Amino acid sequence: MSFRERPVLLYDGDCGFCTTSVRFLDRRVPTSAEVVAFQFADLAALGTDAEQVSYEVVWVARDGRTYGGAQGVARLLIDAGGLWRPLGMIAVVPPFRWLAHGLYRLVADNRYRLPGGTPACALPPNRRPGPTA
Template identity: 30%
Template sequence: MNKSTTVDQTVQESRNEVVPSPVSQTESQEANSGLGVAVDKPVLFFDGVCGLCNSSVDFAIARDRQGRLLYSPLQGETAAALLSEQDIQNIDTVIFRTPKEGRLYRRSAAIVRVLWLLGFPWNVCGWLLWLIPLPIRNLGYRMVAGSRYRLFGKHETCRMPTPEERTRFLP
């Protein structure tokens, strides 16, 4: 593989990090009503059986005291209603979905946005991470994601929220 091919692939991957949701506004509203809950907050979609992903969700919940973020496993009903089939099949990434325009952020871009929501000092960490060019951030993300099951374990079932957390989790 020559250098230009590698650069072209990196540029294409960068373009795929931030894309509008393939689900229209009307479809999103229909999906929300079908779920029985309006998705009026940002949603973090994660691999529900991944040990690292579950630990990351625990980390975010503990620091998001104002409850600004909702959580949903990629294996759940909400993901099926709001994400494309390709996003659901690609469980090696986290996806951050904005509430109004349904914009999707993947991999390290999603992590940065979650850190920004968590407030000080985590928003500063998000800004520092944002300074790293996207292809380099995502290279690090992919290295960890590729070995996350081996390093952090894989559960048989998705994470079950505690009674206190239930209002912050979507099916």
């Protein structure tokens, strides 16, 4: 297992809602992670693939383990510390884990309808305009 200097948070850089969310995180959530649009990352080297990162945000831990969706967000909050840490810790424990997953899927599946979302968010990555991973 390879170890990284910093964790990595992968998100969909083609999605306006995702990009807006990452800007919010950058301003409000102090993380040690390198935040990267998956379109600009070496996904194989990070232990993931285009299918996963187009479906959900992915947290790549220092030890190389990957956490997707709500669990990826939970790891980000734990990493941020402070008042964010308890929220992340709660989100990894059932039944809150299940609730977090449901809420994450609801948002992710409807991101093109949310503020900052664009019609491209609703398209599969291979059908979006511009370069793809």
